[in-house]
Amino acid sequence: MLAVTGGKGGCGKTTTALGLARTLARRGHDPLVLDADCDMPDLHHLAGIKRTDGVDALARGAPLSRVCQRPPSFPGVAVVTAGRPARTGPALRATHDWEGPVLVDCPAGIGPDASRPLRQADATAVVSTDHPQCLDDTRRTVTAARQLDAPPVGVLLRTVTGRAAEVGGRVAGSPVLATLPDTDDPFDAPPLAQAWSTVADHLLGPDNSTDDTEAVDRRRSHTTDTASRIDRDQRQRRARAPREVSSKRVATTRDQQRSDGGDRRAATNQSRERRG
The missing domain is CATH 1.20.5 (Single alpha-helices involved in coiled-coils or other helix-helix interfaces)
Structure with missing residues:
Protein backbone atom coordinates (compact mmCIF):
# COMPACT_ATOMS: atom_id res chain seq x y z
CA MET A 1 0.00 0.00 0.00
CA LEU A 2 1.43 3.34 -1.12
CA ALA A 3 0.22 6.51 0.59
CA VAL A 4 0.36 9.55 -1.69
CA THR A 5 0.54 12.58 0.56
CA GLY A 6 1.83 16.12 0.74
CA GLY A 7 2.52 18.98 3.08
CA LYS A 8 -0.18 21.30 1.74
CA GLY A 9 -3.45 21.00 -0.12
CA GLY A 10 -3.36 21.66 -3.83
CA CYS A 11 0.17 20.33 -4.31
CA GLY A 12 -0.95 17.61 -6.72
CA LYS A 13 -1.55 14.53 -4.55
CA THR A 14 -4.73 13.39 -6.28
CA THR A 15 -3.31 13.92 -9.76
CA THR A 16 -0.23 11.96 -8.77
CA ALA A 17 -2.21 9.06 -7.29
CA LEU A 18 -4.44 8.77 -10.36
CA GLY A 19 -1.65 9.34 -12.88
CA LEU A 20 0.55 6.75 -11.24
CA ALA A 21 -2.36 4.30 -11.10
CA ARG A 22 -2.96 4.70 -14.83
CA THR A 23 0.70 4.06 -15.53
CA LEU A 24 0.59 0.89 -13.44
CA ALA A 25 -2.57 -0.26 -15.22
CA ARG A 26 -0.89 0.21 -18.59
CA ARG A 27 1.90 -2.05 -17.37
CA GLY A 28 -0.54 -4.83 -16.66
CA HIS A 29 -1.20 -4.27 -12.97
CA ASP A 30 -4.64 -3.85 -11.39
CA PRO A 31 -4.26 -0.71 -9.25
CA LEU A 32 -6.82 0.48 -6.73
CA VAL A 33 -6.97 4.12 -5.64
CA LEU A 34 -8.80 4.97 -2.42
CA ASP A 35 -9.71 8.54 -1.55
CA ALA A 36 -8.86 9.09 2.12
CA ASP A 37 -9.14 12.88 1.88
CA CYS A 38 -12.55 13.09 3.50
CA ASP A 39 -12.65 16.86 4.04
CA MET A 40 -11.53 17.82 0.53
CA PRO A 41 -12.28 14.82 -1.69
CA ASP A 42 -11.34 15.36 -5.30
CA LEU A 43 -10.54 11.93 -6.68
CA HIS A 44 -14.02 11.34 -8.09
CA HIS A 45 -13.89 14.68 -9.94
CA LEU A 46 -10.59 13.89 -11.64
CA ALA A 47 -11.64 10.32 -12.39
CA GLY A 48 -14.96 11.47 -13.86
CA ILE A 49 -17.16 9.28 -11.67
CA LYS A 50 -19.95 9.82 -9.16
CA ARG A 51 -19.12 10.21 -5.52
CA THR A 52 -20.72 7.31 -3.69
CA ASP A 53 -20.29 6.21 -0.09
CA GLY A 54 -17.33 4.08 -1.14
CA VAL A 55 -15.20 4.24 2.00
CA ASP A 56 -18.23 4.00 4.30
CA ALA A 57 -19.68 1.02 2.43
CA LEU A 58 -16.32 -0.74 2.47
CA ALA A 59 -15.99 -0.15 6.21
CA ARG A 60 -19.44 -1.67 6.74
CA GLY A 61 -18.31 -4.87 5.09
CA ALA A 62 -19.53 -4.42 1.52
CA PRO A 63 -17.49 -6.45 -1.00
CA LEU A 64 -14.67 -4.44 -2.50
CA SER A 65 -15.62 -5.63 -5.98
CA ARG A 66 -19.00 -3.93 -5.59
CA VAL A 67 -17.74 -0.77 -3.93
CA CYS A 68 -14.99 0.20 -6.36
CA GLN A 69 -15.76 1.98 -9.61
CA ARG A 70 -13.98 1.67 -12.95
CA PRO A 71 -13.56 5.11 -14.56
CA PRO A 72 -13.91 4.86 -18.37
CA SER A 73 -11.19 7.49 -18.80
CA PHE A 74 -8.73 5.40 -16.79
CA PRO A 75 -8.95 1.82 -18.07
CA GLY A 76 -7.69 -0.78 -15.66
CA VAL A 77 -7.93 1.52 -12.62
CA ALA A 78 -10.33 0.89 -9.73
CA VAL A 79 -11.45 3.77 -7.51
CA VAL A 80 -13.04 3.93 -4.05
CA THR A 81 -14.54 7.33 -3.30
CA ALA A 82 -14.18 9.15 0.02
CA GLY A 83 -16.32 8.77 3.11
CA ARG A 84 -16.19 9.77 6.75
CA PRO A 85 -12.79 10.05 8.47
CA ALA A 86 -13.64 7.47 11.14
CA ARG A 87 -14.39 4.91 8.42
CA THR A 88 -11.07 5.31 6.64
CA GLY A 89 -9.13 2.88 8.84
CA PRO A 90 -11.54 -0.06 8.46
CA ALA A 91 -11.88 0.67 4.74
CA LEU A 92 -8.11 0.56 4.26
CA ARG A 93 -7.90 -2.75 6.11
CA ALA A 94 -10.55 -4.11 3.75
CA THR A 95 -8.24 -3.51 0.79
CA HIS A 96 -5.52 -5.87 2.06
CA ASP A 97 -6.81 -8.72 -0.12
CA TRP A 98 -6.67 -6.65 -3.31
CA GLU A 99 -4.36 -8.42 -5.74
CA GLY A 100 -2.87 -5.30 -7.33
CA PRO A 101 -1.17 -2.17 -5.98
CA VAL A 102 -3.21 -0.02 -3.59
CA LEU A 103 -2.66 3.74 -3.69
CA VAL A 104 -4.19 6.04 -1.09
CA ASP A 105 -4.96 9.68 -1.85
CA CYS A 106 -4.25 11.10 1.60
CA PRO A 107 -5.21 14.36 3.30
CA ALA A 108 -2.46 16.97 3.33
CA GLY A 109 -0.39 17.70 6.42
CA ILE A 110 0.36 15.62 9.48
CA GLY A 111 -2.88 15.88 11.46
CA PRO A 112 -4.91 12.89 12.75
CA ASP A 113 -6.79 12.40 9.47
CA ALA A 114 -3.53 12.48 7.51
CA SER A 115 -1.78 10.13 9.92
CA ARG A 116 -4.51 7.49 9.81
CA PRO A 117 -3.68 6.13 6.33
CA LEU A 118 0.05 6.49 6.94
CA ARG A 119 -0.21 4.05 9.85
CA GLN A 120 -1.43 1.34 7.48
CA ALA A 121 0.70 2.14 4.44
CA ASP A 122 3.85 0.27 3.50
CA ALA A 123 5.47 3.33 1.95
CA THR A 124 4.80 6.96 1.11
CA ALA A 125 5.20 9.13 -1.95
CA VAL A 126 5.29 12.80 -0.96
CA VAL A 127 4.15 15.47 -3.41
CA SER A 128 5.28 19.08 -3.05
CA THR A 129 5.53 22.29 -4.99
CA ASP A 130 8.78 24.21 -5.16
CA HIS A 131 7.31 27.00 -3.03
CA PRO A 132 9.42 27.50 0.14
CA GLN A 133 6.44 27.26 2.50
CA CYS A 134 5.20 24.08 0.86
CA LEU A 135 8.70 22.62 1.06
CA ASP A 136 8.80 23.33 4.79
CA ASP A 137 5.52 21.45 5.22
CA THR A 138 6.84 18.66 3.04
CA ARG A 139 9.87 18.20 5.27
CA ARG A 140 7.57 17.77 8.26
CA THR A 141 5.46 15.29 6.30
CA VAL A 142 8.53 13.25 5.35
CA THR A 143 9.58 13.12 8.99
CA ALA A 144 6.09 12.12 10.13
CA ALA A 145 5.91 9.34 7.53
CA ARG A 146 9.16 7.86 8.82
CA GLN A 147 7.90 7.99 12.39
CA LEU A 148 4.70 6.17 11.37
CA ASP A 149 6.64 3.36 9.66
CA ALA A 150 5.57 4.42 6.17
CA PRO A 151 9.02 5.33 4.83
CA PRO A 152 9.01 7.81 1.94
CA VAL A 153 10.15 6.34 -1.34
CA GLY A 154 10.76 9.86 -2.55
CA VAL A 155 9.40 13.31 -3.32
CA LEU A 156 7.64 14.43 -6.49
CA LEU A 157 8.30 18.12 -6.99
CA ARG A 158 5.81 20.21 -8.94
CA THR A 159 7.21 23.39 -10.44
CA VAL A 160 5.16 26.52 -9.73
CA THR A 161 7.79 29.17 -8.95
CA GLY A 162 10.60 28.07 -11.23
CA ARG A 163 12.81 27.23 -8.24
CA ALA A 164 12.76 23.47 -8.53
CA ALA A 165 16.42 23.40 -9.52
CA GLU A 166 17.32 25.17 -6.27
CA VAL A 167 15.82 22.37 -4.19
CA GLY A 168 18.48 19.89 -5.22
CA GLY A 169 18.17 16.15 -5.32
CA ARG A 170 16.76 15.54 -1.84
CA VAL A 171 14.14 16.93 0.53
CA ALA A 172 14.59 16.07 4.22
CA GLY A 173 16.85 13.22 3.15
CA SER A 174 14.29 11.79 0.73
CA PRO A 175 15.23 11.69 -2.98
CA VAL A 176 13.42 13.81 -5.55
CA LEU A 177 12.08 11.15 -7.90
CA ALA A 178 10.69 13.44 -10.57
CA THR A 179 9.89 17.05 -11.35
CA LEU A 180 6.28 17.62 -12.42
CA PRO A 181 5.64 20.51 -14.80
CA ASP A 182 2.70 22.79 -14.06
CA THR A 183 0.33 22.08 -16.92
CA ASP A 184 -3.35 22.20 -17.81
CA ASP A 185 -3.10 18.65 -19.15
CA PRO A 186 -2.03 16.76 -16.02
CA PHE A 187 -2.43 13.24 -17.39
CA ASP A 188 -1.50 13.29 -21.05
CA ALA A 189 1.32 15.82 -21.15
CA PRO A 190 4.49 13.88 -22.14
CA PRO A 191 6.63 15.29 -19.29
CA LEU A 192 4.08 14.14 -16.72
CA ALA A 193 3.70 10.74 -18.35
CA GLN A 194 7.46 10.37 -18.11
CA ALA A 195 7.34 11.41 -14.45
CA TRP A 196 4.71 8.75 -13.64
CA SER A 197 6.82 6.18 -15.47
CA THR A 198 9.90 7.18 -13.47
CA VAL A 199 8.03 6.75 -10.20
CA ALA A 200 6.62 3.39 -11.33
CA ASP A 201 10.14 2.27 -12.25
CA HIS A 202 11.34 3.26 -8.81
CA LEU A 203 8.52 1.40 -7.07
CA LEU A 204 8.22 -1.77 -9.11
CA GLY A 205 11.12 -1.90 -11.54
CA PRO A 206 11.39 -0.72 -15.15
CA ASP A 207 9.58 -3.65 -16.76
Missing part, protein backbone atom coordinates in the same frame (compact mmCIF):
# COMPACT_ATOMS: atom_id res chain seq x y z
CA ASN A 208 7.21 -5.66 -14.62
CA SER A 209 5.53 -7.79 -17.26
CA THR A 210 8.16 -10.54 -16.86
CA ASP A 211 8.14 -10.16 -13.10
CA ASP A 212 4.36 -10.53 -13.03
CA THR A 213 4.53 -13.66 -15.19
CA GLU A 214 7.16 -15.17 -12.93
CA ALA A 215 5.08 -14.30 -9.88
CA VAL A 216 2.05 -16.00 -11.41
CA ASP A 217 4.19 -19.03 -12.27
CA ARG A 218 5.49 -19.16 -8.70
CA ARG A 219 1.95 -18.99 -7.32
CA ARG A 220 0.83 -21.72 -9.73
CA SER A 221 3.84 -23.86 -8.81
CA HIS A 222 3.11 -23.37 -5.12
CA THR A 223 -0.54 -24.29 -5.69
CA THR A 224 0.45 -27.39 -7.66
CA ASP A 225 2.98 -28.44 -5.01
CA THR A 226 0.41 -27.94 -2.28
CA ALA A 227 -2.21 -29.96 -4.17
CA SER A 228 0.31 -32.73 -4.83
CA ARG A 229 1.28 -32.84 -1.17
CA ILE A 230 -2.35 -33.04 -0.09
CA ASP A 231 -3.02 -35.79 -2.62
CA ARG A 232 0.07 -37.69 -1.46
CA ASP A 233 -0.99 -37.41 2.17
CA GLN A 234 -4.45 -38.67 1.31
CA ARG A 235 -3.01 -41.67 -0.54
CA GLN A 236 -0.76 -42.46 2.40
CA ARG A 237 -3.68 -42.28 4.79
CA ARG A 238 -5.72 -44.57 2.56
CA ALA A 239 -2.78 -47.00 2.34
CA ARG A 240 -2.41 -47.05 6.10
CA ALA A 241 -6.11 -47.50 6.72
CA PRO A 242 -6.36 -51.25 5.76
CA ARG A 243 -3.31 -52.07 7.86
CA GLU A 244 -4.77 -50.19 10.79
CA VAL A 245 -8.10 -51.96 10.37
CA SER A 246 -6.34 -55.31 10.03
CA SER A 247 -4.29 -54.64 13.15
CA LYS A 248 -7.42 -53.72 15.04
CA ARG A 249 -9.11 -56.93 13.88
CA VAL A 250 -6.10 -59.03 14.96
CA ALA A 251 -6.08 -57.31 18.33
CA THR A 252 -9.81 -57.86 18.70
CA THR A 253 -9.46 -61.54 17.78
CA ARG A 254 -6.67 -62.02 20.29
CA ASP A 255 -8.70 -60.33 23.00
CA GLN A 256 -11.64 -62.54 22.16
CA GLN A 257 -9.45 -65.65 22.22
CA ARG A 258 -8.07 -64.69 25.60
CA SER A 259 -11.58 -64.14 26.87
CA ASP A 260 -12.79 -67.48 25.50
CA GLY A 261 -9.77 -69.29 26.97
CA GLY A 262 -10.39 -67.73 30.32
CA ASP A 263 -14.03 -68.77 30.25
CA ARG A 264 -13.08 -72.38 29.39
CA ARG A 265 -10.55 -72.58 32.23
CA ALA A 266 -13.08 -71.20 34.69
CA ALA A 267 -15.65 -73.77 33.58
CA THR A 268 -13.10 -76.61 33.95
CA ASN A 269 -12.20 -75.53 37.46
CA GLN A 270 -15.85 -75.38 38.48
CA SER A 271 -16.42 -78.89 37.13
CA ARG A 272 -13.47 -80.28 39.09
CA GLU A 273 -14.74 -78.66 42.28
CA ARG A 274 -18.15 -80.27 41.84
CA ARG A 275 -16.61 -83.74 41.32
CA GLY A 276 -14.40 -83.32 44.36
Whole structure:
Protein backbone atom coordinates (compact mmCIF):
# COMPACT_ATOMS: atom_id res chain seq x y z
CA MET A 1 0.00 0.00 0.00
CA LEU A 2 1.43 3.34 -1.12
CA ALA A 3 0.22 6.51 0.59
CA VAL A 4 0.36 9.55 -1.69
CA THR A 5 0.54 12.58 0.56
CA GLY A 6 1.83 16.12 0.74
CA GLY A 7 2.52 18.98 3.08
CA LYS A 8 -0.18 21.30 1.74
CA GLY A 9 -3.45 21.00 -0.12
CA GLY A 10 -3.36 21.66 -3.83
CA CYS A 11 0.17 20.33 -4.31
CA GLY A 12 -0.95 17.61 -6.72
CA LYS A 13 -1.55 14.53 -4.55
CA THR A 14 -4.73 13.39 -6.28
CA THR A 15 -3.31 13.92 -9.76
CA THR A 16 -0.23 11.96 -8.77
CA ALA A 17 -2.21 9.06 -7.29
CA LEU A 18 -4.44 8.77 -10.36
CA GLY A 19 -1.65 9.34 -12.88
CA LEU A 20 0.55 6.75 -11.24
CA ALA A 21 -2.36 4.30 -11.10
CA ARG A 22 -2.96 4.70 -14.83
CA THR A 23 0.70 4.06 -15.53
CA LEU A 24 0.59 0.89 -13.44
CA ALA A 25 -2.57 -0.26 -15.22
CA ARG A 26 -0.89 0.21 -18.59
CA ARG A 27 1.90 -2.05 -17.37
CA GLY A 28 -0.54 -4.83 -16.66
CA HIS A 29 -1.20 -4.27 -12.97
CA ASP A 30 -4.64 -3.85 -11.39
CA PRO A 31 -4.26 -0.71 -9.25
CA LEU A 32 -6.82 0.48 -6.73
CA VAL A 33 -6.97 4.12 -5.64
CA LEU A 34 -8.80 4.97 -2.42
CA ASP A 35 -9.71 8.54 -1.55
CA ALA A 36 -8.86 9.09 2.12
CA ASP A 37 -9.14 12.88 1.88
CA CYS A 38 -12.55 13.09 3.50
CA ASP A 39 -12.65 16.86 4.04
CA MET A 40 -11.53 17.82 0.53
CA PRO A 41 -12.28 14.82 -1.69
CA ASP A 42 -11.34 15.36 -5.30
CA LEU A 43 -10.54 11.93 -6.68
CA HIS A 44 -14.02 11.34 -8.09
CA HIS A 45 -13.89 14.68 -9.94
CA LEU A 46 -10.59 13.89 -11.64
CA ALA A 47 -11.64 10.32 -12.39
CA GLY A 48 -14.96 11.47 -13.86
CA ILE A 49 -17.16 9.28 -11.67
CA LYS A 50 -19.95 9.82 -9.16
CA ARG A 51 -19.12 10.21 -5.52
CA THR A 52 -20.72 7.31 -3.69
CA ASP A 53 -20.29 6.21 -0.09
CA GLY A 54 -17.33 4.08 -1.14
CA VAL A 55 -15.20 4.24 2.00
CA ASP A 56 -18.23 4.00 4.30
CA ALA A 57 -19.68 1.02 2.43
CA LEU A 58 -16.32 -0.74 2.47
CA ALA A 59 -15.99 -0.15 6.21
CA ARG A 60 -19.44 -1.67 6.74
CA GLY A 61 -18.31 -4.87 5.09
CA ALA A 62 -19.53 -4.42 1.52
CA PRO A 63 -17.49 -6.45 -1.00
CA LEU A 64 -14.67 -4.44 -2.50
CA SER A 65 -15.62 -5.63 -5.98
CA ARG A 66 -19.00 -3.93 -5.59
CA VAL A 67 -17.74 -0.77 -3.93
CA CYS A 68 -14.99 0.20 -6.36
CA GLN A 69 -15.76 1.98 -9.61
CA ARG A 70 -13.98 1.67 -12.95
CA PRO A 71 -13.56 5.11 -14.56
CA PRO A 72 -13.91 4.86 -18.37
CA SER A 73 -11.19 7.49 -18.80
CA PHE A 74 -8.73 5.40 -16.79
CA PRO A 75 -8.95 1.82 -18.07
CA GLY A 76 -7.69 -0.78 -15.66
CA VAL A 77 -7.93 1.52 -12.62
CA ALA A 78 -10.33 0.89 -9.73
CA VAL A 79 -11.45 3.77 -7.51
CA VAL A 80 -13.04 3.93 -4.05
CA THR A 81 -14.54 7.33 -3.30
CA ALA A 82 -14.18 9.15 0.02
CA GLY A 83 -16.32 8.77 3.11
CA ARG A 84 -16.19 9.77 6.75
CA PRO A 85 -12.79 10.05 8.47
CA ALA A 86 -13.64 7.47 11.14
CA ARG A 87 -14.39 4.91 8.42
CA THR A 88 -11.07 5.31 6.64
CA GLY A 89 -9.13 2.88 8.84
CA PRO A 90 -11.54 -0.06 8.46
CA ALA A 91 -11.88 0.67 4.74
CA LEU A 92 -8.11 0.56 4.26
CA ARG A 93 -7.90 -2.75 6.11
CA ALA A 94 -10.55 -4.11 3.75
CA THR A 95 -8.24 -3.51 0.79
CA HIS A 96 -5.52 -5.87 2.06
CA ASP A 97 -6.81 -8.72 -0.12
CA TRP A 98 -6.67 -6.65 -3.31
CA GLU A 99 -4.36 -8.42 -5.74
CA GLY A 100 -2.87 -5.30 -7.33
CA PRO A 101 -1.17 -2.17 -5.98
CA VAL A 102 -3.21 -0.02 -3.59
CA LEU A 103 -2.66 3.74 -3.69
CA VAL A 104 -4.19 6.04 -1.09
CA ASP A 105 -4.96 9.68 -1.85
CA CYS A 106 -4.25 11.10 1.60
CA PRO A 107 -5.21 14.36 3.30
CA ALA A 108 -2.46 16.97 3.33
CA GLY A 109 -0.39 17.70 6.42
CA ILE A 110 0.36 15.62 9.48
CA GLY A 111 -2.88 15.88 11.46
CA PRO A 112 -4.91 12.89 12.75
CA ASP A 113 -6.79 12.40 9.47
CA ALA A 114 -3.53 12.48 7.51
CA SER A 115 -1.78 10.13 9.92
CA ARG A 116 -4.51 7.49 9.81
CA PRO A 117 -3.68 6.13 6.33
CA LEU A 118 0.05 6.49 6.94
CA ARG A 119 -0.21 4.05 9.85
CA GLN A 120 -1.43 1.34 7.48
CA ALA A 121 0.70 2.14 4.44
CA ASP A 122 3.85 0.27 3.50
CA ALA A 123 5.47 3.33 1.95
CA THR A 124 4.80 6.96 1.11
CA ALA A 125 5.20 9.13 -1.95
CA VAL A 126 5.29 12.80 -0.96
CA VAL A 127 4.15 15.47 -3.41
CA SER A 128 5.28 19.08 -3.05
CA THR A 129 5.53 22.29 -4.99
CA ASP A 130 8.78 24.21 -5.16
CA HIS A 131 7.31 27.00 -3.03
CA PRO A 132 9.42 27.50 0.14
CA GLN A 133 6.44 27.26 2.50
CA CYS A 134 5.20 24.08 0.86
CA LEU A 135 8.70 22.62 1.06
CA ASP A 136 8.80 23.33 4.79
CA ASP A 137 5.52 21.45 5.22
CA THR A 138 6.84 18.66 3.04
CA ARG A 139 9.87 18.20 5.27
CA ARG A 140 7.57 17.77 8.26
CA THR A 141 5.46 15.29 6.30
CA VAL A 142 8.53 13.25 5.35
CA THR A 143 9.58 13.12 8.99
CA ALA A 144 6.09 12.12 10.13
CA ALA A 145 5.91 9.34 7.53
CA ARG A 146 9.16 7.86 8.82
CA GLN A 147 7.90 7.99 12.39
CA LEU A 148 4.70 6.17 11.37
CA ASP A 149 6.64 3.36 9.66
CA ALA A 150 5.57 4.42 6.17
CA PRO A 151 9.02 5.33 4.83
CA PRO A 152 9.01 7.81 1.94
CA VAL A 153 10.15 6.34 -1.34
CA GLY A 154 10.76 9.86 -2.55
CA VAL A 155 9.40 13.31 -3.32
CA LEU A 156 7.64 14.43 -6.49
CA LEU A 157 8.30 18.12 -6.99
CA ARG A 158 5.81 20.21 -8.94
CA THR A 159 7.21 23.39 -10.44
CA VAL A 160 5.16 26.52 -9.73
CA THR A 161 7.79 29.17 -8.95
CA GLY A 162 10.60 28.07 -11.23
CA ARG A 163 12.81 27.23 -8.24
CA ALA A 164 12.76 23.47 -8.53
CA ALA A 165 16.42 23.40 -9.52
CA GLU A 166 17.32 25.17 -6.27
CA VAL A 167 15.82 22.37 -4.19
CA GLY A 168 18.48 19.89 -5.22
CA GLY A 169 18.17 16.15 -5.32
CA ARG A 170 16.76 15.54 -1.84
CA VAL A 171 14.14 16.93 0.53
CA ALA A 172 14.59 16.07 4.22
CA GLY A 173 16.85 13.22 3.15
CA SER A 174 14.29 11.79 0.73
CA PRO A 175 15.23 11.69 -2.98
CA VAL A 176 13.42 13.81 -5.55
CA LEU A 177 12.08 11.15 -7.90
CA ALA A 178 10.69 13.44 -10.57
CA THR A 179 9.89 17.05 -11.35
CA LEU A 180 6.28 17.62 -12.42
CA PRO A 181 5.64 20.51 -14.80
CA ASP A 182 2.70 22.79 -14.06
CA THR A 183 0.33 22.08 -16.92
CA ASP A 184 -3.35 22.20 -17.81
CA ASP A 185 -3.10 18.65 -19.15
CA PRO A 186 -2.03 16.76 -16.02
CA PHE A 187 -2.43 13.24 -17.39
CA ASP A 188 -1.50 13.29 -21.05
CA ALA A 189 1.32 15.82 -21.15
CA PRO A 190 4.49 13.88 -22.14
CA PRO A 191 6.63 15.29 -19.29
CA LEU A 192 4.08 14.14 -16.72
CA ALA A 193 3.70 10.74 -18.35
CA GLN A 194 7.46 10.37 -18.11
CA ALA A 195 7.34 11.41 -14.45
CA TRP A 196 4.71 8.75 -13.64
CA SER A 197 6.82 6.18 -15.47
CA THR A 198 9.90 7.18 -13.47
CA VAL A 199 8.03 6.75 -10.20
CA ALA A 200 6.62 3.39 -11.33
CA ASP A 201 10.14 2.27 -12.25
CA HIS A 202 11.34 3.26 -8.81
CA LEU A 203 8.52 1.40 -7.07
CA LEU A 204 8.22 -1.77 -9.11
CA GLY A 205 11.12 -1.90 -11.54
CA PRO A 206 11.39 -0.72 -15.15
CA ASP A 207 9.58 -3.65 -16.76
CA ASN A 208 7.21 -5.66 -14.62
CA SER A 209 5.53 -7.79 -17.26
CA THR A 210 8.16 -10.54 -16.86
CA ASP A 211 8.14 -10.16 -13.10
CA ASP A 212 4.36 -10.53 -13.03
CA THR A 213 4.53 -13.66 -15.19
CA GLU A 214 7.16 -15.17 -12.93
CA ALA A 215 5.08 -14.30 -9.88
CA VAL A 216 2.05 -16.00 -11.41
CA ASP A 217 4.19 -19.03 -12.27
CA ARG A 218 5.49 -19.16 -8.70
CA ARG A 219 1.95 -18.99 -7.32
CA ARG A 220 0.83 -21.72 -9.73
CA SER A 221 3.84 -23.86 -8.81
CA HIS A 222 3.11 -23.37 -5.12
CA THR A 223 -0.54 -24.29 -5.69
CA THR A 224 0.45 -27.39 -7.66
CA ASP A 225 2.98 -28.44 -5.01
CA THR A 226 0.41 -27.94 -2.28
CA ALA A 227 -2.21 -29.96 -4.17
CA SER A 228 0.31 -32.73 -4.83
CA ARG A 229 1.28 -32.84 -1.17
CA ILE A 230 -2.35 -33.04 -0.09
CA ASP A 231 -3.02 -35.79 -2.62
CA ARG A 232 0.07 -37.69 -1.46
CA ASP A 233 -0.99 -37.41 2.17
CA GLN A 234 -4.45 -38.67 1.31
CA ARG A 235 -3.01 -41.67 -0.54
CA GLN A 236 -0.76 -42.46 2.40
CA ARG A 237 -3.68 -42.28 4.79
CA ARG A 238 -5.72 -44.57 2.56
CA ALA A 239 -2.78 -47.00 2.34
CA ARG A 240 -2.41 -47.05 6.10
CA ALA A 241 -6.11 -47.50 6.72
CA PRO A 242 -6.36 -51.25 5.76
CA ARG A 243 -3.31 -52.07 7.86
CA GLU A 244 -4.77 -50.19 10.79
CA VAL A 245 -8.10 -51.96 10.37
CA SER A 246 -6.34 -55.31 10.03
CA SER A 247 -4.29 -54.64 13.15
CA LYS A 248 -7.42 -53.72 15.04
CA ARG A 249 -9.11 -56.93 13.88
CA VAL A 250 -6.10 -59.03 14.96
CA ALA A 251 -6.08 -57.31 18.33
CA THR A 252 -9.81 -57.86 18.70
CA THR A 253 -9.46 -61.54 17.78
CA ARG A 254 -6.67 -62.02 20.29
CA ASP A 255 -8.70 -60.33 23.00
CA GLN A 256 -11.64 -62.54 22.16
CA GLN A 257 -9.45 -65.65 22.22
CA ARG A 258 -8.07 -64.69 25.60
CA SER A 259 -11.58 -64.14 26.87
CA ASP A 260 -12.79 -67.48 25.50
CA GLY A 261 -9.77 -69.29 26.97
CA GLY A 262 -10.39 -67.73 30.32
CA ASP A 263 -14.03 -68.77 30.25
CA ARG A 264 -13.08 -72.38 29.39
CA ARG A 265 -10.55 -72.58 32.23
CA ALA A 266 -13.08 -71.20 34.69
CA ALA A 267 -15.65 -73.77 33.58
CA THR A 268 -13.10 -76.61 33.95
CA ASN A 269 -12.20 -75.53 37.46
CA GLN A 270 -15.85 -75.38 38.48
CA SER A 271 -16.42 -78.89 37.13
CA ARG A 272 -13.47 -80.28 39.09
CA GLU A 273 -14.74 -78.66 42.28
CA ARG A 274 -18.15 -80.27 41.84
CA ARG A 275 -16.61 -83.74 41.32
CA GLY A 276 -14.40 -83.32 44.36
